[in-house]
Amino acid sequence: MKLIAANWRRLTLAVLTVILVVSSFAVFTPSASAETYQVKLGTDKGLLQFQPKSLTIKPGDTIEWVNNKVPPHNVVFDKAKNPTKDAGLAKTLSHTKLLLNPGQKQTTTFPADAPVGDYTFYCAPHRGAGMVGKITVQS
Ligand SMILES: [Cu+2]
Secondary structure, eight states, X not given: OHHHHHHHHHHHHHHHHHHHHHHHHHHHSXXXXXXXXXEEESOTTOOSSEESSXXXXXXXXXXXXXXXXXXXXXXXXXXXXXXXXXXXXXXXXXXXXXXXXXXXXXXXXXXXXXXXXXXXEEOGGGTTTXXXXXXXXXX
Protein backbone atom coordinates (compact mmCIF):
# COMPACT_ATOMS: atom_id res chain seq x y z
CA MET A 1 0.00 0.00 0.00
CA LYS A 2 2.90 2.31 0.86
CA LEU A 3 4.51 1.53 -2.50
CA ILE A 4 1.33 2.43 -4.40
CA ALA A 5 1.06 5.72 -2.53
CA ALA A 6 4.67 6.60 -3.34
CA ASN A 7 4.16 5.78 -7.02
CA TRP A 8 0.94 7.77 -7.09
CA ARG A 9 2.73 10.78 -5.64
CA ARG A 10 5.50 10.45 -8.21
CA LEU A 11 2.96 10.24 -11.04
CA THR A 12 1.09 13.28 -9.75
CA LEU A 13 4.34 15.24 -9.64
CA ALA A 14 5.14 14.21 -13.22
CA VAL A 15 1.71 15.27 -14.44
CA LEU A 16 1.96 18.62 -12.65
CA THR A 17 5.41 19.20 -14.18
CA VAL A 18 4.05 18.54 -17.68
CA ILE A 19 1.14 20.93 -17.09
CA LEU A 20 3.54 23.61 -15.85
CA VAL A 21 5.87 23.26 -18.85
CA VAL A 22 3.03 23.29 -21.37
CA SER A 23 1.33 26.30 -19.78
CA SER A 24 4.59 28.26 -19.66
CA PHE A 25 4.90 27.81 -23.44
CA ALA A 26 1.39 29.19 -23.82
CA VAL A 27 2.34 32.25 -21.78
CA PHE A 28 5.66 33.02 -23.47
CA THR A 29 4.71 32.36 -27.09
CA PRO A 30 4.24 35.82 -28.65
CA SER A 31 0.76 36.58 -29.85
CA ALA A 32 0.26 35.80 -33.51
CA SER A 33 -1.54 39.07 -34.16
CA ALA A 34 1.50 41.37 -34.60
CA GLU A 35 3.02 41.10 -38.08
CA THR A 36 6.33 42.17 -39.57
CA TYR A 37 6.40 43.58 -43.10
CA GLN A 38 9.44 44.22 -45.22
CA VAL A 39 10.01 47.36 -47.30
CA LYS A 40 13.06 47.60 -49.56
CA LEU A 41 14.90 50.90 -49.91
CA GLY A 42 15.53 51.12 -53.64
CA THR A 43 13.75 48.62 -55.89
CA ASP A 44 15.29 45.37 -57.10
CA LYS A 45 15.46 47.00 -60.55
CA GLY A 46 17.48 49.91 -59.17
CA LEU A 47 14.76 52.56 -59.10
CA LEU A 48 14.80 55.30 -56.47
CA GLN A 49 11.60 54.08 -54.82
CA PHE A 50 10.40 52.11 -51.85
CA GLN A 51 9.27 48.58 -52.64
CA PRO A 52 6.38 48.33 -51.91
CA LYS A 53 5.46 52.03 -51.98
CA SER A 54 2.39 51.56 -49.85
CA LEU A 55 1.40 49.12 -47.18
CA THR A 56 -1.57 48.59 -44.89
CA ILE A 57 -0.81 47.47 -41.35
CA LYS A 58 -2.35 47.33 -37.89
CA PRO A 59 -1.20 49.12 -34.74
CA GLY A 60 1.60 47.06 -33.14
CA ASP A 61 2.91 45.79 -36.48
CA THR A 62 6.55 46.22 -37.46
CA ILE A 63 8.16 47.40 -40.70
CA GLU A 64 11.59 46.04 -41.47
CA TRP A 65 13.44 48.46 -43.76
CA VAL A 66 16.04 46.71 -45.88
CA ASN A 67 18.62 48.80 -47.69
CA ASN A 68 18.62 47.54 -51.27
CA LYS A 69 19.75 49.19 -54.51
CA VAL A 70 21.16 52.69 -55.24
CA PRO A 71 21.96 53.76 -51.65
CA PRO A 72 22.30 55.82 -49.53
CA HIS A 73 18.74 55.84 -48.21
CA ASN A 74 16.93 56.70 -45.03
CA VAL A 75 13.35 56.71 -43.77
CA VAL A 76 11.79 59.96 -42.60
CA PHE A 77 8.14 60.09 -41.53
CA ASP A 78 6.59 63.40 -42.52
CA LYS A 79 5.50 65.23 -39.37
CA ALA A 80 2.78 67.06 -41.32
CA LYS A 81 1.43 63.94 -43.02
CA ASN A 82 0.21 61.58 -40.33
CA PRO A 83 -3.31 61.29 -38.87
CA THR A 84 -2.80 63.67 -35.94
CA LYS A 85 0.16 65.66 -37.35
CA ASP A 86 2.16 64.36 -34.42
CA ALA A 87 5.78 65.49 -34.89
CA GLY A 88 6.98 63.41 -31.91
CA LEU A 89 5.44 60.23 -33.26
CA ALA A 90 6.85 60.93 -36.75
CA LYS A 91 10.28 61.29 -35.19
CA THR A 92 10.09 58.00 -33.26
CA LEU A 93 9.00 56.14 -36.41
CA SER A 94 11.84 57.60 -38.51
CA HIS A 95 15.38 56.37 -39.16
CA THR A 96 17.18 59.49 -40.35
CA LYS A 97 20.67 57.97 -40.34
CA LEU A 98 21.71 57.19 -43.92
CA LEU A 99 22.12 53.53 -44.74
CA LEU A 100 25.14 53.20 -47.00
CA ASN A 101 25.44 49.48 -47.59
CA PRO A 102 22.97 47.10 -49.25
CA GLY A 103 21.51 44.64 -46.76
CA GLN A 104 21.50 47.02 -43.77
CA LYS A 105 18.27 46.81 -41.79
CA GLN A 106 16.26 49.00 -39.47
CA THR A 107 12.88 48.37 -37.92
CA THR A 108 9.93 50.58 -37.04
CA THR A 109 7.23 49.25 -34.74
CA PHE A 110 4.00 51.20 -34.80
CA PRO A 111 2.74 51.70 -31.23
CA ALA A 112 -0.31 49.71 -30.16
CA ASP A 113 -2.14 53.04 -29.75
CA ALA A 114 -1.03 54.48 -33.12
CA PRO A 115 -3.91 56.51 -34.62
CA VAL A 116 -5.48 54.95 -37.72
CA GLY A 117 -4.91 56.69 -41.03
CA ASP A 118 -2.15 57.44 -43.52
CA TYR A 119 1.49 58.04 -42.62
CA THR A 120 3.67 59.46 -45.39
CA PHE A 121 7.40 58.83 -45.32
CA TYR A 122 10.27 59.63 -47.65
CA CYS A 123 13.95 59.11 -48.23
CA ALA A 124 15.67 62.45 -47.59
CA PRO A 125 18.32 62.24 -50.36
CA HIS A 126 15.78 61.04 -52.95
CA ARG A 127 12.56 62.77 -51.94
CA GLY A 128 12.82 65.06 -54.98
CA ALA A 129 13.18 62.01 -57.21
CA GLY A 130 9.90 60.67 -55.83
CA MET A 131 11.15 58.23 -53.21
CA VAL A 132 8.04 58.61 -51.08
CA GLY A 133 5.88 55.95 -49.46
CA LYS A 134 2.77 55.52 -47.38
CA ILE A 135 1.78 53.31 -44.46
CA THR A 136 -1.93 53.03 -43.80
CA VAL A 137 -2.77 51.99 -40.26
CA GLN A 138 -6.12 50.23 -39.90
CA SER A 139 -7.64 49.01 -36.68
CU1 LIG B 1 16.84 56.97 -51.14
